[in-house]
Amino acid sequence: MEAIFVWLIGIVIVLAGAATVLQSNPIHAALSMLVALGGTAVLMAGLKAHFLATMQVLLYGGAIMVLFVFVIMLLTLKEEELGPEPSLSERLPAVIASLLIVFVLFWALAQRSKQAPVTYEKPHLDQLVDAAETRIEAQRAKAVAEADRLGQTAKAADLPTLRRRTVVHYGSTEHFARFLYTDYAVPFELITVLVMAAAAGVIVLARRPDRHTLEGTRLSSTPAGSSGGAA
Template structure:
């Protein structure tokens, strides 16, 4: 029992620290890593409650795929800069959020602690957990019998999601604003050079200086969007 309590407390601490990290840390990569910590904690708690398969899936799907995807996007977009937390997005949003949080937590804690250690509800008769049967087999049985329709629906959902993601992330022809990249052909450059009276101001230098100044880029796109 002591071991169990110890495991729980440790894991709970990791979970809470991780989730706090997700909210409080400024760098998105650190946020993602904190999320991984929480996910691991939850996986351990799953194991503690006998849900082995879910624990494994939690690590494989959440940590191995979802958070990796997050990190991938963060790196791909290069948004791995620390975000300032000082500015309040909407006036009073933050106090309101805290208030709401206190309310939610207060309510649920009151509800939970008032009933003591009892869990209300009926013990299952249909899909009871049989101690002798491995957890995976039991889960598989209900998934492919009682919930087979839901299972099929989720597979459709996943397919749709994949297609959607591909369509969304496919690079449209105008993904790069050509105007931002004055890709003068050599002939153009030469022509321009001949035209321009001031030969000193080399055109190649213009090409070089104009491209990718992040601020300018953002401005032009902003204008384009409006």
């Protein structure tokens, strides 16, 4: 049943991602992306990563998607401002790079699926605690008997005690932060560089073309003094 649930959510995420790319209406594309983000959050919750699922809904599904929708509604770029459609020779490298990325991802998944799963019986936490308490009680009784034999009084500070440590639950904030800032600290910092590069690319692409950059394009055929003559 769990495998069927994962497959269904995966299909919804893939279809929503494809709709995000293929939709011509930017608002519809943003809503499709919101569905993909929601499906990812459900998948993370099913994997007991509740903190990541919550951040997926609050951060990506809430704040960032609202920002995307507002930016899309405020821009309202005209067809002239978008420029000409890229030709087939310009699209071909992007298609080849996309296919290579998909191939690498599927190859990595196939290599991972070939690994034999590790099967072991994990003892229950309560059983471990009971066994530890039994050993501690035996050691305390032995220490008290040894003190009585020597005619001394056993001090409570000298007796062995069981110190309970806080259990870090899987998917909790502490569990997530422990791995994020230790084993995955370098990839986490590299992601920030990637986000900054993407932001710089958006600024360059969204910059309105000036008169010099319009030379040699189809927009250059517009009379330069048309706006001034109308004024």
